[in-house]
Amino acid sequence: xxxxxxxxxxxxxxxxxxxxxxxxxxxxxxxxxxxxxxxxxxxxxxxxxxxxxxxxxxxxxxxxxxxxxxxxxxxxxxxxxxxxxxxxxxxxxxxxxxxxxxxxxxxxxxxxxxxxxxxxxxxxxxxxxxxxxxxxxxxxxxxxxxxxxxxxxxxxxxxxxxxxxxxxxxxxxxxxxxxxxxxxxxxxxxxxxxxxxxxxxxxxxxxxxxxxxxxxxxxxxxxxxxxxxxxxxxxxxxxxxxxxxxxxxxxxxxxxxxxxxxxxxxxxxxxxxxxxxxxxxxxxxxxxxxxxxxxxxxxxxxxxxxxxxxxxxxxxxxxxxxxxxxxxxxxxxxxxxxxxxxxxxxxxxxxxxxxxxxxxxxxxxxxxxxxxxxxxxxxx
Amino acid sequence: xxxxxxxxxxxxxxxxxxxxxxxxxxxxxxxxxxxxxxxxxxxxxxxxxxxxxxxxxxxxxxxxxxxxxxxxxxxxxxxxxxxxxxxxxxxxxxxxxxxxxxxxxxxxxxxxxxxxxxxxxxxxxxxxxxxxxxxxxxxxxxxxxxxxxxxxxxxxxxxxxxxxxxxxxxxxxxxxxxxxxxxxxxxxxxxxxxxxxxxxxxxxxxxxxxxxxxxxxxxxxxxxxxxxxxxxxxxxxxxxxxxxxxxxxxxxxxxxxxxxxxxxxxxxxxxxxxxxxxxxxxxxxxxxxxxxxxxxxxxxxxxxxxxxxxxxxxxxxxxxxxxxxxxxxxxxxxxxxxxxxxxxxxxxxxxxxxxxxxxxxxxxxxxxxxxxxxxxxxxxxxxxxxxxxxxxxxxxxxxxxxxxx
Numbered sequence: 001x002x003x004x005x006x007x008x009x010x011x012x013x014x015x016x017x018x019x020x021x022x023x024x025x026x027x028x029x030x031x032x033x034x035x036x037x038x039x040x041x042x043x044x045x046x047x048x049x050x051x052x053x054x055x056x057x058x059x060x061x062x063x064x065x066x067x068x069x070x071x072x073x074x075x076x077x078x079x080x081x082x083x084x085x086x087x088x089x090x091x092x093x094x095x096x097x098x099x100x101x102x103x104x105x106x107x108x109x110x111x112x113x114x115x116x117x118x119x120x121x122x123x124x125x126x127x128x129x130x131x132x133x134x135x136x137x138x139x140x141x142x143x144x145x146x147x148x149x150x151x152x153x154x155x156x157x158x159x160x161x162x163x164x165x166x167x168x169x170x171x172x173x174x175x176x177x178x179x180x181x182x183x184x185x186x187x188x189x190x191x192x193x194x195x196x197x198x199x200x201x202x203x204x205x206x207x208x209x210x211x212x213x214x215x216x217x218x219x220x221x222x223x224x225x226x227x228x229x230x231x232x233x234x235x236x237x238x239x240x241x242x243x244x245x246x247x248x249x250x251x252x253x254x255x256x257x258x259x260x261x262x263x264x265x266x267x268x269x270x271x272x273x274x275x276x277x278x279x280x281x282x283x284x285x286x287x288x289x290x291x292x293x294x295x296x297x298x299x300x301x302x303x304x305x306x307x308x309x310x311x312x313x314x315x316x317x318x319x320x321x322x323x324x325x326x327x328x329x330x331x332x333x334x335x336x337x338x339x340x341x342x343x344x345x346x347x348x349x350x351x352x353x354x355x356x357x358x359x360x361x362x363x364x365x366x367x368x369x370x371x372x373x374x375x376x377x378x379x380x
Numbered sequence: 381x382x383x384x385x386x387x388x389x390x391x392x393x394x395x396x397x398x399x400x401x402x403x404x405x406x407x408x409x410x411x412x413x414x415x416x417x418x419x420x421x422x423x424x425x426x427x428x429x430x431x432x433x434x435x436x437x438x439x440x441x442x443x444x445x446x447x448x449x450x451x452x453x454x455x456x457x458x459x460x461x462x463x464x465x466x467x468x469x470x471x472x473x474x475x476x477x478x479x480x481x482x483x484x485x486x487x488x489x490x491x492x493x494x495x496x497x498x499x500x501x502x503x504x505x506x507x508x509x510x511x512x513x514x515x516x517x518x519x520x521x522x523x524x525x526x527x528x529x530x531x532x533x534x535x536x537x538x539x540x541x542x543x544x545x546x547x548x549x550x551x552x553x554x555x556x557x558x559x560x561x562x563x564x565x566x567x568x569x570x571x572x573x574x575x576x577x578x579x580x581x582x583x584x585x586x587x588x589x590x591x592x593x594x595x596x597x598x599x600x601x602x603x604x605x606x607x608x609x610x611x612x613x614x615x616x617x618x619x620x621x622x623x624x625x626x627x628x629x630x631x632x633x634x635x636x637x638x639x640x641x642x643x644x645x646x647x648x649x650x651x652x653x654x655x656x657x658x659x660x661x662x663x664x665x666x667x668x669x670x671x672x673x674x675x676x677x678x679x680x681x682x683x684x685x686x687x688x689x690x691x692x693x694x695x696x697x698x699x700x701x702x703x704x705x706x707x708x709x710x711x712x713x714x715x716x717x718x719x720x721x722x723x724x725x726x727x728x729x730x731x732x733x734x735x736x737x738x739x740x741x742x743x744x745x746x747x748x749x750x751x752x753x754x755x756x757x758x759x760x761x762x763x764x765x766x767x768x769x770x771x772x773x774x775x776x777x778x779x780x781x782x783x784x785x
Contacts, residue, residue, distance in 0.1 A: 001389075001455065002382045003684075003691035069381055261773050276776040278762070281769035288768050289705045296685035303381050319680045322673075371673035372666075378649055378676060 003299060005073065013073045019050060020081035026349050032084035033204035033352065037162060039085030048117030053091050057099065061111035068240055069302040072247040076298075079248030080255045082352055084205040086120045086159035088248075092241040093158070094121025097167050101184060101225030101233035110165070110186075119164040124154035124211050131156070134238065134365045135178030135231060139213075141170035141185065147220045148172070148185065150213040156363075160196045160209035163189050168213070173228050184230035185218045192216065203359035205352065236305070239317035242364045243301045246320045249328035249360050250295050256328075256353045257287040260335035263342075274338070283334050290327040297323050315377045322370035328357040383687065385459065393459045399436060400467055405429055408471060413733065413743040415470060419586070419594050423508055423550035426474035430505030433460075440503040443487060448500030454694055458632060462639035469640045474547050478502055480633055482509035482555050485572070485625040489613050494574065498553070510551035512542040512575065512599055513622065520763045522557070523566040523619060527601065529558035529573060531615075536560075536573060536606045538581070542599040544757075548584045549597055551577050557622055560615050570618030574610040581605075591749045626759075627703050631693050634686030634706035641679045641710070641717065644747070648672065648721050651740055655724050662724045671720040678713035685709055704759075704767045711754035711761065718748040 005013070023046055032038050047053070055071045057063020071091075078087065095114040098106055098121075113119045130136030139152040150170055160166055166189050173181030189196065193216035199208045225233040261284050264275030274280045301320035304313045332354040336343035343350045361367065385393060405425060408415050416422035433439050434448075441457040443449025450456075464472055479502070486498050501507045518524040527540025538558060548554065554575040561569035575582070581604035586594035613621050652663035652672060662668050689703055721744040722729035733742020755761045769775045776782070 001385060001687065001691050002695070003688040004381065004695070006381070261775065264775060272779050273776050275769070275773075276778045276782075278766070278769075278778070281775050282762070282765040284773055284775060285765035285768035288772055289708050292705055293681050293685040293709055296688040297681055299381060299688065300383055300680075300684040303383055307382070307384075316680075319677050323677050323681060368670065371670045371677070374673035374676055375669040378672065379646065 003296075005069075009070060009073050012070060013077060015050070016052075016074045016077035017080075019046075020077055020083060023047075024081045024083050026082070026352075029082045029084055029205060029352065030349075036198060036207075038159070038205070038207045039162070044085060044117065047085075047087065053087065053095070053117060054115035056091065057095060057111050057115045058107075061107055062115045063111065067302075068243060068305045069299065072243065072298065072302040075244050075247035076251035076254075079251030079356075082205055082252065082356055086122070086162050088206070088241075088244065089122035089158040089160075089163065090114060090120045092244045093123035093237070094163070094165065094167055096237045096240060097123065097184065097224060097234065098186070100237050101230070102186075106186065106224065120159070120162060121165045121167065122158055122160050122163040124157045124160070124166050124168040126154065126156040128153060128155060132362070132366050132369055134369065135182075136176070137169050137171055137178060137182055139168075139170045141172050141183060141218070144217055147222070148183075148218045150185070150216045150218060152213055154211045154213070155199070155208075157196075157209045157211045158363075159207055160189060160211050161198060161207060165189060166211070167224060168211075169230055169234065178231045180231075181228050182230040182234075183227050184224035184234065186222045186224050187216070187218055191218075201359065203352075203355040205356060206359055236310075236313070238364055239313060240305050242317045242321040242370075243298070243305055245360050245363060246294070246298045246301060246324035249324040249357065250291065250298050252353050252356055252360075253287070253291045253294065253324075253328040253331040256332045256335040256350060256357075257284070257291050259350060259353075260284060260287065260338040263339055267340075280338055283338060287331045287334055291331060294320075294324040294327040311377065315374065318365075318370040318373040318377070321365060322367040322374065325357070325361040326367050329354070329361050332357045383684070385455070389455055389459055392456055393463065396438060396460055396463055399438070400463060403432055403436070404468060405432075405471070408468065410468070412741055413470070413746050419474075419547070420550055422470075423474045423547060426471055427505045427508065429468075429471045430475060430503075432505075434504040439505075440483075440499070443483075443499065443503070447487065447495050448503040454632075454690075458635050458690060461632060461636050465636040465639040466643040469643075474508060474550065477511045477546055478507070478509040480629045481511050481625065482553070484629050485555055485612065485621060486574075488625055489572070489617075489621045491612075493609065494612065498574070507552040508547060508550055509553045509555060510545050510548040510577075510599075512545055512548075512554045512556040514544045515541060516543055520760055522622070523570070525557050525559055525570055527556070527558045528562070529560050529571060529606070531560070531608065534608050536608060536611070538573075538575070538601040538604040538606060540601055542601075544587075544596045545584075545599045546596045546757075548577070548599050549586050549594070553577060554599070555612075557618050560618075564616070567619045568616055570622075571615045572612040572618040572621045573606055574612060575601075575604070575606060576610075579604050579606065590752060591746055630703040630706050631686060631690040634682060634710060635690055637710040637714075638679060638683035638686050641682065641714065644717065645672075645676055645679055647740065647743065648675070648717070648724075651721065651744070652724055655726070655728070655739065657726060668720075668724055671723070675713070675717045675720055678709075678716065682706070682709045682713060704764045704772070707759060707764050708761060711751075714747075714751040714754050718744055718751045722748050 052074050054063045055066045059065045098110050141148040141150045168185045169182055171181050172183040175181050193214045195212045196209050201208050264280050265273050267274045297320045301316040304316035336350050342348050438460050440449030441452040442454040445451045486494055529536040529538050556573045556575045559569050560571040581602045583600040585598045587596050588594055653661050655662045725739050728739050731737045732745050
């Protein structure tokens with residue numbers, strides 16, 4: 001048993017912290033919050049130079065072939081700095097799915113380019129009435145000559161407006177069971193019949209899109225994994241992405257806690273720092289309890305995706321997603337309360353954390369969904 | 381990073397599990413939440429079982445052989461304690477203070493004679509210890525201890541009263557916090573003594589608690605003569621010793637609680653299959669499923685946070701005040717776990733054990749009531765949050781306390 005970050009991971013954390021302090025300060029985050037594109041080419045290029053998009057890509061495809069925990073420490077820093085842009089969608093959703101389910105030639109065509117920062121991708125999963133349940137996919141892909149034809153709308157698709165390609169999960173066999181009859185399609189966002197519009201999200205630092213497919217034809221060689229077998233390929237990918245979100249949550253919650261605690265030490269009311277009052281002190285202490293324990297669960301979940309059996313990996317991902325995301329929301333909200341009127345203002349940064357927390361909470365399965373997953377996996 | 385036991389530790393765990401299956405006491409029934417009618421019987425069962433563990437070499441794994449230990453590793457100790465916690469926690473409860481507080485205090489802060497004299501008899505089940513910290517006017521404010529110890533001709537003469545002293549009625553010795561110097565700051569005037577409970581002038585009066593049992597007591601001392609060799613550390617060191625030894629045991633305690641709760645969650649899943657609501661098992665009800673899952677999530681949080689603290693400690697890190705969070709992570713969830721278990725039972729939630737209407741023999745009724753003590757004993761939740769706020773986050777003390785010190 002050895003439950004602490006190794007020297008390399010500590011160094012990765014240090015580098016990432018310094019990088020984001022310089023390249024993604026809060027005025028940049030705020031500018032991107034207001035900006036439709038949501039990132040700049042210069043910022044994206046600098047992130048590529050750090051090697052982060054390549055971390056989970058195999059060496060055979062010019063990647064660094066590192067563990068999920070290695071990436072998680074970077075994501076924790078990204079969450080802390082509220083980093084905007086399509087990193088999560090490209091790396092944890094799109095590239096990870098190609099790595100898991102793609103043919104050699106699909107991997108060859110996409111992964112080195114993702115590692116080099118030449119292309120960006122995303123995943124189209126959610127639909128209008130399946131918002132809370134990740135696997136509730138009804139969009140049909142009908143056979144059309146040697147390929148398929150897709151009609152319908154996907155919602156909550158992260159960063160589709162700046163993606164070059166997307167992976168669309170659609171139903172090729174009737175029924176409601178996601179484990180049977182889902183097929184993954186790999187297509188260009190510029191394909192004929194696709195139109196993309198931004199959804200007005202609370203969290204402006206992560207753009208979500210509605211993607212409409214009207215009679216989009218997909219060639220038979222653009223299927224990822226087997227026909228009707230998409231969900232099995234997707235499940236471990238989504239678990240890793242959920243853990244990635246947990247890392248962001250821990251980093252964001254950590255920063256929100258620090259902001260509240262720093263304020264509680266200097267804000268004087270009734271002739272003393274408000275942090276001396278137990279009403280405030282205990283609120284801050286509770287933030288620490290939750291943030292530090294969510295970090296422990298994050299480590300377990302990240303480790304489990306690479307090293308534990310599939311049952312433990314699934315359980316850990318759902319335990320972590322339910323817990324870490326709720327901790328982020330409660331910590332950000334609690335920090336806002338400590339800040340008083342200042343915290344309610346647009347000018348103070350804390351609302352950005354709260355908004356990201358709410359977004360993370362409902363992305364890739366909300367806590368109710370994940371608790372139900374846990375209930376299904378309960379031993380005994 | 382690795383969350384697994386090593387192959388050697390795993391082999392040792394399996395060996396111990398196999399031993400335990402064959403060596404549980406004959407008169408102990410795992411399906412009952414309480415097997416003993418009196419605290420005395422309960423304590424005897426603990427001592428007998430501790431002796432059996434000792435004979436087989438499963439006690440004091442982390443401690444050196446000269447003190448009655450096995451000279452093995454802390455991780456192996458955790459393996460044994462977790463297995464015991466998930467199998468037969470009832471047989472361990474009378475020894476919780478003994479092993480959780482007395483042993484590490486004597487081992488870390490005691491002198492050579494004290495270690496050689498007391499540790500072997502604790503580890504082999506001869507002696508039970510209790511803890512005399514709290515007093516009527518020193519609850520959360522432990523530093524307000526007023527039990528006096530006056531040094532006279534090689535002895536300390538004790539006068540005063542302790543309260544909430546668990547298992548004092550069956551204890552052979554007591555770790556005792558006393559005031560040796562009333563003329564200095566409160567934290568500096570306290571000392572740490574080892575008290576022989578059979579000395580003249582020691583009187584124990586049991587207190588009946590919320591569950592109807594008598595786990596804890598009042599402890600009166602009137603002109604009790606304690607030899608000066610029973611002082612731990614130096615005079616005036618009492619506060620420091622009490623605080624440091626508490627921290628060392630937290631990670632082990634958290635790991636044990638997590639193991640016990642994991643077992644309890646299995647019992648709850650069984651119950652949720654048996655209890656019905658509108659003709660269907662409770663386990664099919666989406667709201668109770670959410671509760672059950674949330675309870676399980678909190679147990680996993682305790683488990684993996686506990687393992688992380690433990691791992692830090694094993695690798696030589698000195699446990700810091702962040703260990704305080706473990707206390708909050710086991711005490712508050714246990715209240716939520718037992719409350720949701722009662723909730724699943726509907727009107728049966730109010731029926732105590734021992735009747736044909738009882739659910740799981742009243743396991744959860746007892747658990748619900750007992751859990752109310754969890755956020756008070758061993759430092760209340762409020763004190764834990766003060767410690768975290770002040771010592772971890774660096775928030776200022778409130779003005780009245782700051783002025784007093």
